[in-house]
Amino acid sequence: GATSSTSKCVILSKSSQPGHDVDYLYGQVSIDKPFVDWSGNCGNLSTGAGAFALHAGLVDPARIPEDGICEVRIWQANIGKTIIAHVPVSGGQVQETGDFELDGVTFPAAEIVLEFLDPSDDGEDGGAMFPTGNLVDDLEVPGVGTFKATMINAGIPTVFVNAEEIGYRGTELREEINGDPQQLARFERIRVAGALRMGLIKTPEEAATRQHTPKIAFVAPPRDYRTASGKLVAAGDIDLLVRALSMGKLHHAMMGTAAVAIGTAAAIPGTLVNLAAGGGERSAVRFGHPSGTLRVGAEASQANGEWTVTKAIMSRSARILMEGWVRVPGDAF
Secondary structure, X not given: OOOHHHOEEEEEEEOOOOOOOEEEEEEEEOOOOOOEEOOOOOHHHHHHHHHHHHHOOOOOXXXXXXXXXXXXXXXEOOOOEEEEEEEEEEOOEEOOOOOEOOOOOOOOEOOEEEEEEOOOOOOXXXXXXXXXXXXXXXXXXXXXXXXXXXXXXEOEEEEEEEOHHHOOOOOOOHHHHHOOHHHHHHHHXXXXXXXXXXXXXXXXXXXXXXXXXXXXXEEEOOOOEEOOOOOEEOHHXXXXXXXXXXXXXXXXXXXXXXXXXHHHHHOOOOOHHHHHOOOOOOOEEEEEEOOEEEEEEEEEEEEOOEXXXXXXXXXXXXXXXXXXXXXXXXXXX
């Protein structure tokens, strides 16, 4: 694909983990460089993994209802996490059609609810939910400046900054940022500085081969804006505005894993995401993105001064577009 949201791959197999149906390994394929980034997960393809696991016969038939919802237990191998995909089933097969509408997706479809269990718990990258130990840090970016930042590891490592502090309103669309190479370079410098502070890389040079993580996003309090399709989103219909970059470009909507990070950060009083949404404790948030709005929930609690999140929940859809065979010579490996 020519964009970060269409340049992906998934390797799926029956699970080697107790209590799981499938092992799911995700690769973000670079658009302009010859490498695959295996450092994180993809929320959209977590949905696809659940549906395809049923289609490919990787789930015990005894666990699949004739009609209803099948809970597909997914082991996310990149980050060592459990995801539960609640996949609708009709006549023993995955139901793909329905009336669930997701802004940024052209057609309605059947709703698949995803549960990300312990999304902030230590994974293969290690580190706490807030790797710096703070809800908000002063992030010094060489050659750019110093910004307030919330750096969180939940769903996917993400660096959040305030839109106003970097000269934006939070209502920007893709062309306003993606058409400005200088601004994209500035975002990349902020992302690299965040990756260093989060301990994800040891040198700035490593960021070139770790484009998928961390994500960089900016937040703002709600205000009226128009989506990429011209639809009006009223300030009263959302809790905050969020724009996020993926693989060096502003995303056309919102990455699923970044939505988990948004929901998690919004649930914890004092983060930049929480403050943009008005502060206080909350179990769900609806945010505005370039294509519309999205609601995501998170269950957060504090014990002994440490915040933990047991679950993040959101809805997506998935359907098979095409299938075929790739013929690889036997001596290629």
